[in-house]
Amino acid sequence: MKLFVSPSPHVTDNISVQKIMLDVIIALLFPLAGGTALLGIRALTVTAVSVLAAVASEYIWCRVTHSKNSTRDLSAVVTGILLALCCPVNIPLWMVAVGSVFAIIIVKQCFGGIGKNFMNPALCARAFMLASFPAFMTDWQISSGLNSKIDAITSATPLTESTYSISDLFFGRIPGCIGELSALLILVGALYLLIKRVITLRIPVSFLATFAVFVWIMGENPLYHLLSGGLMLGAFFMATDYTTSPVSKTGHIVFGVGCGIITGLIRIFGSYPEGVTYAILVMNALVPFIDKVTLPKKFGAEVRR
Amino acid sequence: MKLLSFKGGVHPADNKNITADIPIKNAQMCSEYIYPLSQHIGAPCTPCVAVGDRVLRGQVIADSDAFVSAPVHSAVSGTVKAITPHLVHNGATVNSIIIENDFLEESVDFKGKSFEEATCEDIIASVRAAGIVGMGGAGFPTHVKLTVPKNTKIDTIIVNGAECEPYLTSDYRVMLESPELIVDGLRLAMKAVGVKSGKIAVEANKPEGIKALGMAAKGYDGIEVCPLKTKYPQGSEKHIIYAVTSREVKSGCLPSSAGVIVINIDTAVAIANAVLFGMPLLRRIVTVSGRAIKNPGNFSVKCGTPVSELINQAGGFKAEPAKILGGGPMMGFALKTTDVPVTKGVSAILSLDSSEAPIFDESPCIRCGKCMPACPMRLAPMLLNKAVSEGDLDKAQELNIMDCIECGACAYACPAKRHLTQSCRLGKASLRARKENK
Numbered sequence: 132m133k134l135f136v137s138p139s140p141h142v143t144d145n146i147s148v149q150k151i152m153l154d155v156i157i158a159l160l161f162p163l164a165g166g167t168a169l170l171g172i173r174a175l176t177v178t179a180v181s182v183l184a185a186v187a188s189e190y191i192w193c194r195v196t197h198s199k200n201s202t203r204d205l206s207a208v209v210t211g212i213l214l215a216l217c218c219p220v221n222i223p224l225w226m227v228a229v230g231s232v233f234a235i236i237i238v239k240q241c242f243g244g245i246g247k248n249f250m251n252p253a254l255c256a257r258a259f260m261l262a263s264f265p266a267f268m269t270d271w272q273i274s275s276g277l278n279s280k281i282d283a284i285t286s287a288t289p290l291t292e293s294t295y296s297i298s299d300l301f302f303g304r305i306p307g308c309i310g311e312l313s314a315l316l317i318l319v320g321a322l323y324l325l326i327k328r329v330i331t332l333r334i335p336v337s338f339l340a341t342f343a344v345f346v347w348i349m350g351e352n353p354l355y356h357l358l359s360g361g362l363m364l365g366a367f368f369m370a371t372d373y374t375t376s377p378v379s380k381t382g383h384i385v386f387g388v389g390c391g392i393i394t395g396l397i398r399i400f401g402s403y404p405e406g407v408t409y410a411i412l413v414m415n416a417l418v419p420f421i422d423k424v425t426l427p428k429k430f431g432a433e434v435r436r
Numbered sequence: 437m438k439l440l441s442f443k444g445g446v447h448p449a450d451n452k453n454i455t456a457d458i459p460i461k462n463a464q465m466c467s468e469y470i471y472p473l474s475q476h477i478g479a480p481c482t483p484c485v486a487v488g489d490r491v492l493r494g495q496v497i498a499d500s501d502a503f504v505s506a507p508v509h510s511a512v513s514g515t516v517k518a519i520t521p522h523l524v525h526n527g528a529t530v531n532s533i534i535i536e537n538d539f540l541e542e543s544v545d546f547k548g549k550s551f552e553e554a555t556c557e558d559i560i561a562s563v564r565a566a567g568i569v570g571m572g573g574a575g576f577p578t579h580v581k582l583t584v585p586k587n588t589k590i591d592t593i594i595v596n597g598a599e600c601e602p603y604l605t606s607d608y609r610v611m612l613e614s615p616e617l618i619v620d621g622l623r624l625a626m627k628a629v630g631v632k633s634g635k636i637a638v639e640a641n642k643p644e645g646i647k648a649l650g651m652a653a654k655g656y657d658g659i660e661v662c663p664l665k666t667k668y669p670q671g672s673e674k675h676i677i678y679a680v681t682s683r684e685v686k687s688g689c690l691p692s693s694a695g696v697i698v699i700n701i702d703t704a705v706a707i708a709n710a711v712l713f714g715m716p717l718l719r720r721i722v723t724v725s726g727r728a729i730k731n732p733g734n735f736s737v738k739c740g741t742p743v744s745e746l747i748n749q750a751g752g753f754k755a756e757p758a759k760i761l762g763g764g765p766m767m768g769f770a771l772k773t774t775d776v777p778v779t780k781g782v783s784a785i786l787s788l789d790s791s792e793a794p795i796f797d798e799s800p801c802i803r804c805g806k807c808m809p810a811c812p813m814r815l816a817p818m819l820l821n822k823a824v825s826e827g828d829l830d831k832a833q834e835l836n837i838m839d840c841i842e843c844g845a846c847a848y849a850c851p852a853k854r855h856l857t858q859s860c861r862l863g864k865a866s867l868r869a870r871k872e873n874k
Binding site for chain 1: 446448472519542602674678684685686687688689753756757758759760761764765766767768769770771772773787792793794795796799800801802803804805806808809811813814815816818819836839842845847848849850851852853855857858861
């Protein structure tokens with residue numbers, strides 16, 4: 132009889148990194164499905180190329196560095212899908228592939244792999260693509276899909292050209308990036324993640340509420356702003372990334388509030404129509420500090436009677 | 437009824453249905469009994485018998501002059517076969533007295549006192565003479581717990597009926613089968629310390645236990661049964677104190693600093709048996725469970741019984757066990773052999789198959805933070821794990837690693853299956869060693 136001897140605990144919860152990533156992938160299928168229906172099959176092609184490039188680069192990195200193959204945890208797949216959702220449907224396939232490789236190799240693997248990156252890989256790659264391919268990343272012409280009936284001007288999204296109604300924004304009858312069209316589908320995906328306890332409401336709600344209050348104080352329409360651009364996708368899927376957000380409950384709130392304020396500042400005062408990307412990246416950089424100051428007080432730290 | 441609780445914790449599947457309804461059965465006698473000289477926290481005992489001596493059931497075979505210690509008794513009559521180092525369930529090798537059973541069951545005279553007759557000093561002396569140690573597993577000598585220093589004021593005694601470890605039903609069966617003894621033990625402890633308020637705290641997944649204790653406690657002023665929310669580690673001393681009294685025991689201090697003493701259900705029974713019937717601690721209730729064992733059940737096991745013997749009496753294995761645990765799955769010890777004795781602190785023998793105790797490889801921490809709401813001490817296990825694996829003991833100390841109670845809730849919750857609890861143990865041991873070497 133061969134007995135296994137290891138230290139306690141000897142049982143673990145029915146949870147794994149792979150299961151969590153799979154849940155995120157399922158949740159992302161909702162905005163992806165919306166993007167495909169509204170913008171055409173090319174949305175799926177862009178996503179497929181992005182995912183393949185991400186998984187392939189992680190696999191090759193692991194081989195070259197003689198490390199254990201980490202692609203099984205599916206985090207590269209999540210990064211691939213997220214990046215594709217941030218691109219316009221007409222983005223040349225080689226560009227999204229380059230962005231994907233950047234996300235995995237530079238932002239994630241160079242810093243130590245999963246859990247060690249300090250910035251959200253998909254978001255950082257999006258910023259990289261915005262800087263490297265500005266025209267292509269802002270070309271929202273639609274040639275097929277349900278939205279092809281919209282008269283889309285190249286550089287206009289609801290943020291620069293407010294001829295769209297609130298319900299247009301909610302259902303996605305607008306030009307924009309693949310995953311950022313339908314607030315409804317993003318919320319459905321987010322609801323799935325909440326039910327599966329992958330994310331909590333702390334970061335998204337503190338983010339969106341702070342942002343809404345901020346723009347309202349500045350005299351703009353909070354609902355219009357909330358439903359425009361990558362705000363919903365960012366608040367529910369990017370800002371909630373485990374590795375690049377704080378670990379404590381208080382930390383989550385501080386992080387969300389910071390994201391909300393910076394997004395508001397960029398949208399109102401900055402020259403970018405989008406603000407979510409840079410807001411989250413800036414807050415990502417502050418996470419080690421936030422962690423340090425927001426850890427809870429230990430049990431028994433003071434005598435409470 | 438409002439359920440009392442603490443913040444944090446996890447909810448492992450409790451698997452108590454396997455043995456909850458099986459009444460306690462006396463384990464049959466066997467030929468050899470092994471008595472380690474240290475089955476408790478504190479100074480180990482020295483033998484007061486020699487090889488070849490005849491001993492009686494209930495006779496003291498080892499004792500110590502130290503205050504923080506407890507005598508060891510033989511649970512059978514027989515002859516001292518050997519005094520030699522022997523492996524015990526937590527992996528240590530301890531000098532032990534081996535007794536060969538003569539199956540005559542000749543006992544020493546047991547003399548008890550009534551509740552009214554017994555004075556505080558009588559109670560504490562009886563508790564020490566009976567070799568009673570914390571039956572929850574920690575094994576702290578109970579007479580030391582009941583001897584309160586003059587400047588400490590105690591106002592409550594809590595009987596810990598949480599039994600929060602999965603699979604374990606030994607305390608539960610004691611609640612159903614001997615609730616009056618539990619209440620008597622509590623009343624004796626209250627008398628010994630001079631306390632008017634006694635609380636028996638039981639998790640809500642044991643409604644029959646709560647009912648039985650409620651009936652047994654009826655009519656006694658000052659004794660209350662408190663239902664607790666079912667959560668692990670509700671049975672942790674500090675957390676049961678918090679749940680029942682809303683007091684947080686200050687870091688680094690004993691429960692007595694919060695005015696509370698906590699004793700286990702079976703310890704209360706042992707106190708009653710010692711004072712009222714003069715019986716020393718000779719037996720332990722052990723839950724034998726797990727999917728690999730043929731006839732799971734709750735056994736009244738004489739101290740010193742080899743685990744292999746107990747497993748045979750439970751029908752042996754019906755499947756190949758992946759792990760055999762002495763204790764519960766969250767804090768118990770994995771046995772490398774069944775040739776170890778059931779000592780005062782062994783509450784369960786679990787034979788788990790590979791589906792119940794799967795072995796996982798560690799993967800990198802993804803900073804998901806699930807360990808933080810799990811930690812009942814409000815620490816950050818993933819940061820502690822990082823500090824210890826980097827050798828940064830100062831950082832670990834700053835992050836309050838010494839407050840870790842090693843309950844295992846963090847490692848239970850971790851999706852990356854990281855060895856969080858083990859790294860806390862290592863860090864604590866390293867810090868202790870570093871302090872000693874200074």
